[in-house]
Amino acid sequence: MGSYGTTFSVSVMKRDVIAAAMPVHDHWLPMSNLDLLLPPLDVGVFFCYKNCLPLDESVNVLKKSLVEALGPFYPLAGEIIQNNLTEPELHCNNRGVDFIHAHADVELNNIDLYHPDEFVEKKLVPLKKQGVLTVQVTELTCGGLVIGCTFDHRVADAYSINMFLTAWAEIAQSKPISSFPSFRRSMLNPSRPPVENTFYNKQFFPLSSLPPPQSSLPTNPLISRIYYIEAKDISYLQTQSSLNGNPKRSKLISFTAFLWKIIAECEDGFKSCKMGVVVDGRGRFDKLSLSNTMSFSMQNYFGNVISIPSGEVNSSELKEMSLDLVAKMVNEFVSPAMSEEHFRGVIDWVELHRPEPVVAKIYAKMDENDGEAIVVSSGQRFPVNSIDFGWGKPNFGSYHFPWGGQVGFVMPMPSTRNNGDWIVCMHLLQKHLDLVETKGLNVFKPLTSSYLNV
Structure with a gap:
């Protein structure tokens, strides 16, 4: 224990x-x-x-x-x-x-x-x-x-x-x-017939193309932690990510860039360092004209409407980059996924490979030079202060996602304080958590009962 x-x-x-x-x-x-x-x-x-x-x-x-x-x-x-x-x-x-x-x-x-x-x-x-x-x-x-x-x-x-x-x-x-x-x-529904686009081969692949598992190699378990980030520190990261003439980056992109730089510190410089960002497609469909068969909003659709675009950079390069350059890189791989065209393309790509199982490329190591990978999923729509069953809002709420495998998972969510602070659920390798608590010491603070006022 x-x-x-x-x-x-x-x-x-x-x-x-x-x-x-x-x-x-x-x-x-x-x-x-x-x-x-x-x-x-x-x-x-x-x-x-x-x-x-x-x-x-x-x-x-x-x-x-x-x-x-x-x-x-x-x-x-x-x-x-x-x-x-x-x-x-x-x-x-x-x-x-x-x-x-x-x-x-x-x-x-x-x-x-x-x-x-x-x-x-x-x-x-x-x-x-x-x-x-x-x-x-x-x-x-x-x-x-x-x-x-x-x-x-x-x-x-x-x-x-x-x-x-x-x-x-x-x-x-x-x-x-x-x-x-x-x-x-x-x-x-996919197009009839589905349209083939090799662009999606960079983001997804059939499970059959995975290399055979190397069972002799030990794997390290991923560990979960929950932190909070104060609103002022989120704003600071956003400011640093938007310097040198760059447009103002979103808080999520700024946060992702900061985390990516931290994770790169534990690589040996020869390996790549991969970062994925979960994109919700619902608003992307609504922004374009919908056909007559789509008489209601995608905002009510129940199911999965997500894609996970990702980027990959040599860790030694990543260490040397300023935060605004890393944020620009995150924006460049996320932006193409923020459209209906992207999601229609993913749907067609899956259709062309059915019934073979497929998966996002960020989840797997394809060769020995592949470094660590992490996926960031925004939980900013987490309605923590609305989950009131008649005795008041919760003192705390969080997702908990120890999903197995060797890919890290990070989800920032709003705090119940409702003051702009974030609660951040992390599921990472120990070496990454160690860096988060040293290199990110001024940003990531361990969650305590005193913070929650319980």
């Missing part, structure tokens, strides 16, 4: 399966080509509340509202099954969501959220064994509680789950749902 924080045990008090209240027509929902880019990965998200209703009442509110929320969000109560082409397909059979009611013998202010591997993983965020979504509600000895959810990434991206979480909280407060989901896969 380690010497930091207070060790605690979690006991399961009750297990239920929560299905949608309204009848759900049993049917199969195909995955879109953008869903098919995702391997089987489970993603966690959790919310910590210092105060709540009497505990049994809180759990009953959560169960009752979940029953209602699974009506419009019915795919979350289904199952993923391989079809005869060995591709995943969503069976919307209202199997239900596993709901775990647990108790932890710890107070919220003694949970070391800075070390989520030890204090969150499989304790407060459940392991999903079946279905698409698993929920765990954990009572704390202080009278607070933690709501943890684990979902299958092939069914939903963070934007989609944010939509569900917001609707679930709205239902709990007897409010109308602000955003109903759409599962209209025709929005993301």
Whole structure:
């Protein structure tokens, strides 16, 4: 467990399966080509509340509202099954969501959220064994509680789950749902016939082209940490990334450039250093004219609408670059992905390779000279202050994504302080975390209970 924080045990008090209240027509929902880019990965998200209703009442509110929320969000109560082409397909059979009611013998202010591997993983965020979504509600000895959810990434991206979480909280407060989901896969149909473009060979590849695994080589585990960044430090990075006549860079691009330079410090100079950025395509579709068949906004689309453009630079070059030059480089590889044309091209590229599984190139090492890779995903739309089930907003909320493999993952999210600060969830190699806490010492601050005021 380690010497930091207070060790605690979690006991399961009750297990239920929560299905949608309204009848759900049993049917199969195909995955879109953008869903098919995702391997089987489970993603966690959790919310910590210092105060709540009497505990049994809180759990009953959560169960009752979940029953209602699974009506419009019915795919979350289904199952993923391989079809005869060995591709995943969503069976919307209202199997239900596993709901775990647990108790932890710890107070919220003694949970070391800075070390989520030890204090969150499989304790407060459940392991999903079946279905698409698993929920765990954990009572704390202080009278607070933690709501943890684990979902299958092939069914939903963070934007989609944010939509569900917001609707679930709205239902709990007897409010109308602000955003109903759409599962209209025709929005993301490929061209007929699909158009081949070799540009996408640089960003994606069939799994069959991966080199055979070198099982004799040891792999180092990735470790999770949670930090906070003060608003003034984010603004400083943005200023430094926009010097020397460069246009004002976004906060995310400035942050990504800063992190990329840090990571390059641990390479030997001969290896490359790769960085990927998750781009949400919903707004890209809306900015262009939509055909008559697209009579509603992509903003309601539930599923995966993401692409992961990436850049690769020799680490010795990266170390010597000023932050504004690195930010320019990040902007150059991200910008082409910020269009409907890009996403249409990805959809066609996947179609031309089906049914063979494909994946973004950032996820794999193709040869021994490939250095480390990290993916940054913006969680700025994380509606942490809206997840109020009737007893107030959470004191803390974060995604938790220890996705396995050797590719690092970083997600900056808004703080519950609502003052421009960021919460940053990191899943990196130890050597990278060491650099984050030395080279990035003035920016990345370990999350503490005093910061959260719990």
